[in-house]
Amino acid sequence: MRDITLGQYINGDSVIHRLDPRVRLILTLAYIIVLFMFNTLLQMVLALIFILLAYALVKIPAKMLLKSLKPIIPIILFTSVLNMFFIKGDVIFSFWKISVTKQGLYYAAMMSLRVICLIASSSLLTYTSTPIQLTSALESLFSPLSRIGLPVNDLAMMMTIALRFIPTLLEETDKIMAAQKSRGANLDTGNFIQRAKALTPILIPLFVSAFRRADELALAMECRCYNGGEGRTRLNALRIRGLDWIAAAVFTACCVMVFLAGRLPL
Amino acid sequence: MNNLIRFDNVTFSYGSRNVLENIDLEVREGEFLAVLGYNGSGKSTLAKLINGILVPTSGKVYVDGMDTSDENMLAEIRKTAGMVFQNPDNQIVATIVEEDIAFAPENLGLDPAEIRVRVDDAIKAVGLEKHIKDAPHKLSGGQKQRVAIAGVLAMQPRCIILDEPTAMLDPKGRSLVMGVIERLNREKGITIILITHFMEEAALADRIMILSDGRVAVNDTPKKVFSDRDRMISLGLEVPPVTELTLNLIRNGLPLEKDTIHPEELIDSLLKMKEEEA
Numbered sequence: 001m002r003d004i005t006l007g008q009y010i011n012g013d014s015v016i017h018r019l020d021p022r023v024r025l026i027l028t029l030a031y032i033i034v035l036f037m038f039n040t041l042l043q044m045v046l047a048l049i050f051i052l053l054a055y056a057l058v059k060i061p062a063k064m065l066l067k068s069l070k071p072i073i074p075i076i077l078f079t080s081v082l083n084m085f086f087i088k089g090d091v092i093f094s095f096w097k098i099s100v101t102k103q104g105l106y107y108a109a110m111m112s113l114r115v116i117c118l119i120a121s122s123s124l125l126t127y128t129s130t131p132i133q134l135t136s137a138l139e140s141l142f143s144p145l146s147r148i149g150l151p152v153n154d155l156a157m158m159m160t161i162a163l164r165f166i167p168t169l170l171e172e173t174d175k176i177m178a179a180q181k182s183r184g185a186n187l188d189t190g191n192f193i194q195r196a197k198a199l200t201p202i203l204i205p206l207f208v209s210a211f212r213r214a215d216e217l218a219l220a221m222e223c224r225c226y227n228g229g230e231g232r233t234r235l236n237a238l239r240i241r242g243l244d245w246i247a248a249a250v251f252t253a254c255c256v257m258v259f260l261a262g263r264l265p266l
Numbered sequence: 267m268n269n270l271i272r273f274d275n276v277t278f279s280y281g282s283r284n285v286l287e288n289i290d291l292e293v294r295e296g297e298f299l300a301v302l303g304y305n306g307s308g309k310s311t312l313a314k315l316i317n318g319i320l321v322p323t324s325g326k327v328y329v330d331g332m333d334t335s336d337e338n339m340l341a342e343i344r345k346t347a348g349m350v351f352q353n354p355d356n357q358i359v360a361t362i363v364e365e366d367i368a369f370a371p372e373n374l375g376l377d378p379a380e381i382r383v384r385v386d387d388a389i390k391a392v393g394l395e396k397h398i399k400d401a402p403h404k405l406s407g408g409q410k411q412r413v414a415i416a417g418v419l420a421m422q423p424r425c426i427i428l429d430e431p432t433a434m435l436d437p438k439g440r441s442l443v444m445g446v447i448e449r450l451n452r453e454k455g456i457t458i459i460l461i462t463h464f465m466e467e468a469a470l471a472d473r474i475m476i477l478s479d480g481r482v483a484v485n486d487t488p489k490k491v492f493s494d495r496d497r498m499i500s501l502g503l504e505v506p507p508v509t510e511l512t513l514n515l516i517r518n519g520l521p522l523e524k525d526t527i528h529p530e531e532l533i534d535s536l537l538k539m540k541e542e543e544a
Contacts, residue, residue, distance in 0.1 A: 132361050164361045167403040213356045220357035223317060223349040224370035224417060225341055231375045235368035235385060 008068075008123070009130045014058045015243065016128050021137035023244040027251050028125045034255055035117055038262065041106060044113040046258045051120045060127055068123040069116060076112045083108040135159045140238050146229075153229020161217070169210060176205050268295040270425055270457050271316060271347070276325035278311055285311045286480045289325070295424065298451045298458045300468035300488075303477035304502035309461045312477065313429045316459065317347045330424070345374065347425040348418030352433050354410035358402045363394065363413055366402060370421045381420075388416040391454070392446050408439020412446055419450070425457035426450065432464065444470065465492070465506040469527040476501055493525035508532055 089103030139156035146152045273291035286308045314320040318334035332339040360366040371381040392412040432440040474491045476484040512526040
């Protein structure tokens with residue numbers, strides 16, 4: 001378990017990797033919002049092409065994309081089928097009491113494309129951003145809220161520490177499990193309730209040790225002059241550069257073009 | 267010489283139990299002091315008193331003339347006297363080595379360019395340049411402890427207090443960490459207060475202080491301290507392995523010095539004896 005990677009970050013040096021994480025986050029959100037504003041099939045197809053081009057830019061293998069889409073295939077099928085059968089309109093063919101309409105097919109296709117684009121775009125965000133980058137992006141974007149008393153810096157610090165300690169605690173869980181097993185604990189057999197009960201001798205030592213760690217960490221942080229978030233500076237301060245502006249401009253231009261394409265008489 | 271750290275008749279108690287009693291201690295700027303004592307002798311409490319984590323029940327502790335009971339001075343005191351703890355896992359804050367080392371300078375509100383310089387200097391001082399972008403949990407224990415030392419170093423402290431920094435490390439990690447500590451003392455002139463239970467580590471210090479039942483039992487140079495084996499045993503401690511070996515050799519009739527505390531010294535005298543024989 002030592003090598004767990006958090007999230008699904010794929011190390012790389014693409015244009016998208018080099019963007020400021022805040023820009024990546026905002027563009028992803030904008031893309032999702034725009035997806036819901038599009039209402040013609042042509043626009044949806046263009047949106048799909050756009051996200052596929054982005055994937056090509058990052059050089060993420062198609063396999064990864066398909067992997068992230070796999071869990072939602074049932075949802076796509078389910079909504080498509082519902083759309084197909086229950087939207088009234090020009091009947092293409094009927095079967096018993098059910099009839100498939102032209103409009104139904106149209107909406108089913110729209111819906112599926114929309115969901116696929118949605119998942120693909122949010123996966124792209126997590127493929128190209130480490131959890132820490134996302135944390136500092138959120139910290140920076142929410143920082144105006146600290147003026148109304150929301151402890152944004154402290155929340156970000158908590159998030160960072162949580163991310164930092166996940167591997168440590170996983171390792172510790174491994175050790176405790178091995179220790180309990182070597183003393184005859186039976187963790188893998190029995191029904192659900194029995195197995196849940198068998199976890200108690202693992203969770204209790206884990207909690208105790210986590211609290212002890214927290215105590216020591218707090219001390220070590222104090223020794224290194226931590227005094228809450230105020231007045232802190234950052235080693236790697238986020239900076240918007242030319243590349244970020246270009247990315248935002250390209251994205252906006254694509255959006256405008258696709259909106260205009262929606263007006264074409266097709 | 268300047269006294270960087272001064273304990274002035276310090277007593278510290280938890281409830282009614284006195285952990286430390288009437289401690290007087292002076293540490294010169296640039297000195298390497300080792301603190302020994304069996305478990306529960308008050309070693310860790312002494313360490314925590316130095317940078318104001320604990321405040322004396324009576325008496326005063328001064329760091330570079332600043333009183334540790336003065337809360338307004340705490341930041342300045344902690345910047346002057348940094349502290350490294352036993353378990354490296356529990357003092358690393360960030361998920362990337364360089365960001366962890368940057369933690370203290372970030373807290374001090376330094377300029378990003380200045381932080382970069384300090385991080386690079388600190389990582390070089392502990393010899394981990396190759397691992398600057400690594401995740402701390404992928405490093406070995408000795409490497410993690412060196413990251414922790416670098417994290418303190420980035421504050422540019424004049425004194426570093428290390429509370430059993432090698433207790434959880436394997437022999438290799440231990441010798442690397444000790445190498446770093448010695449170098450910081452010799453080359454950068456940083457005052458070192460090393461709390462340890464390894465006698466061979468204490469032998470590297472300029473001075474050894476032994477605590478027993480919360481009092482200062484011995485305060486002398488390593489050679490003098492370790493040449494009195496019976497006293498060490500009576501304090502619940504031992505002498506370094508090389509001293510033990512030398513004493514055995516003396517008992518077997520070899521003309522060696524009783525105050526041999528470094529392996530190199532013994533090797534030298536043995537080689538010299540061999541030459542004289544030949």
